[in-house]
Amino acid sequence: MHTNLHLSDAPRKDPFVPELPEVETTRRSLERLLSGTRLTSARAIRADVVRGDRTPPALLAGQAIASLARHGKQLALIGADGACVSIHLGMSGRLEVAESGTRRPPHTHVVWTTEDGRQLRFIDPRRFGGVWTHRSLAELQSDRWSRLGPDAASLTTAQLRSAVTIRSAPIKSVLLDQRAVAGIGNIYADEALHSARIRPQRTAKDLVNQEHATLARKIRSVLTTALRAGGTTLRDYRTPEGTTGAYSAQRLVYGRAGQACPGCRQILLTDQTAARTTVWCPNCQH
DNA sequence: CGTGGCCCCTGTGGGC
DNA sequence: TGCCCACAGGGGCCAC
Numbered sequence: 001m002h003t004n005l006h007l008s009d010a011p012r013k014d015p016f017v018p019e020l021p022e023v024e025t026t027r028r029s030l031e032r033l034l035s036g037t038r039l040t041s042a043r044a045i046r047a048d049v050v051r052g053d054r055t056p057p058a059l060l061a062g063q064a065i066a067s068l069a070r071h072g073k074q075l076a077l078i079g080a081d082g083a084c085v086s087i088h089l090g091m092s093g094r095l096e097v098a099e100s101g102t103r104r105p106p107h108t109h110v111v112w113t114t115e116d117g118r119q120l121r122f123i124d125p126r127r128f129g130g131v132w133t134h135r136s137l138a139e140l141q142s143d144r145w146s147r148l149g150p151d152a153a154s155l156t157t158a159q160l161r162s163a164v165t166i167r168s169a170p171i172k173s174v175l176l177d178q179r180a181v182a183g184i185g186n187i188y189a190d191e192a193l194h195s196a197r198i199r200p201q202r203t204a205k206d207l208v209n210q211e212h213a214t215l216a217r218k219i220r221s222v223l224t225t226a227l228r229a230g231g232t233t234l235r236d237y238r239t240p241e242g243t244t245g246a247y248s249a250q251r252l253v254y255g256r257a258g259q260a261c262p263g264c265r266q267i268l269l270t271d272q273t274a275a276r277t278t279v280w281c282p283n284c285q286h
Numbered sequence: 287c288g289t290g291g292c293c294c295c296t297g298t299g300g301g302c
Numbered sequence: 303t304g305c306c307c308a309c310a311g312g313g314g315c316c317a318c
Contacts, residue, residue, distance in 0.1 A: 017311065073312085091311045092296080107296090126295045128312055169289060178313075186311065275291060276311070 018089040020073060020152055020183030021226035026095055027070045030077070030120075033097050038064040038115040044131075049109040049124065052132040052143070059112070059133060060085055069137075071145045072152065072182025082136045086144060087122065090129030096121045152183035153223050160216040164204040171207060172200035173274035175219075184219065186276045187254045188226065192219045194253045199285045200278045201271075225250065253279045 018026070042059035044050045050059070063079035070076070075095075076086040087095070096105070100119050104111070110122040110131055122131060134140040150159040163180040164171065174180045175189045184192070193200050195218040198211055207215070229250060252262045257270035257279045266283035 019312095088312085090295095090313080125297070126311085128295070167288085173289080176312085277309090 017091050017185060017187065018073060018093065019185035019188050019226075020223050021188075021229075023070055023073050023075055023089060023183075024153070024227055026089075027068045027075055030065075030075075030095065030097070031068045034065050034077075034114070034120065035067065036064060037118075038062070039112045039120075040115050041113045043111050043113075044109065045111065046109040046127075049122070049127060049129075050131045050133070052134070059110070059131070061112075072148050072178055073185070074145060074148070074182075076137075076140060078137060084134050084137055084140050086132045086134065086140055088129045088132075090124060090126065092126040093122065093124035093129030096123060148178050148182040149180045150182065152181050152188075152219055153227075155181060155216050155219050157213045157216045160219070161209075161212040164207060164212070167204040169204055170201045170273050171198060171204045171215075172276075172278060174204040176274050176276065181219075183223070186278075187251070188219075188222055190254045190279050191251060192222045194279075194281060194285060195222060197285050200273050200280050253281065255279070 039060050042061040060079045065077050066080045067078045074086055074088055076084050078084045097118055097120055100117050105123050107125040108121045108123045112120040164174050167174050172189050175184045196215040253268055257268050259268055261268050261281040264283045266281055268279050269282050270279045
């Protein structure tokens with residue numbers, strides 16, 4: 001039945017870097033697989049991957065999973081008694097549900113065992129991610145999620161405007177700042193800015209009203225499109241042809257520096273903005 | 287206090 | 303072919 005379901009799995013050439021669509025895809029899978037399931041035990045193989053308060057009910061051992069929540073790139077397992085665990089995947093983290101007898105992948109740092117003989121595994125080679133425990137959802141909100149900006153998937157024009165108006169940093173830096181907007185990473189920042197025809201280096205507060213509306217809309221559509229494609233990368237989401245068609249094939253600029261812009265054939269440029277590789281079209285984006 | 291830059295870490299890939 | 307090293311990125315921290 002549930003054999004080695006990898007909740008996130010991108011083509012090898014494109015290292016999986018979890019942003020909002022990937023985290024939401026993971027959330028939906030976990031909801032389907034684990035809602036209502038009791039966790040009989042939890043074990044931190046690498047203790048330093050579990051951060052924050054580790055007093056009972058640490059890691060939800062003995063709890064049933066009531067629901068799964070997400071804000072930006074943050075994921076949370078909500079226990080039946082209200083305690084919760086939040087998980088940040090960092091840049092190489094993933095979650096896997098597998099039969100208990102199967103071999104643990106390398107870099108498995110936390111393992112939860114379920115009442116029905118499965119395991120939920122947190123795997124993160126680079127350990128930029130982590131797991132936090134919270135006594136309640138309210139505590140999770142006040143400790144961590146209150147620091148995050150509005151969720152990018154439903155970002156309104158007004159929310160984007162208030163996030164950028166006083167910021168003198170480049171618009172791309174602001175999009176990557178999780179306190180301003182939650183859920184956007186390097187890939188979708190470049191894609192959304194290209195789609196909105198705005199240069200990543202533009203000073204955020206200089207964007208005009210029309211650009212706030214366009215950028216907010218493009219952020220939503222880029223993430224929504226990726227979320228739809230993300231569903232097809234799940235191993236249990238079989239199409240007759242197999243599991244190709246991940247979002248990577250739909251990227252227009254990210255990873256394509258030096259190639260022709262799909263819109264105008266001008267050569268895409270690259271630089272470092274916000275200490276991240278940035279790709280943009282000098283013709284389409286202003 | 288806002289911003290830019292460095293660093294954490296390891297798998298991958300490009301170059302020789 | 304095989305080895306080595308630069309590079310990739312989310313976000314915390316620090317110096318300006």
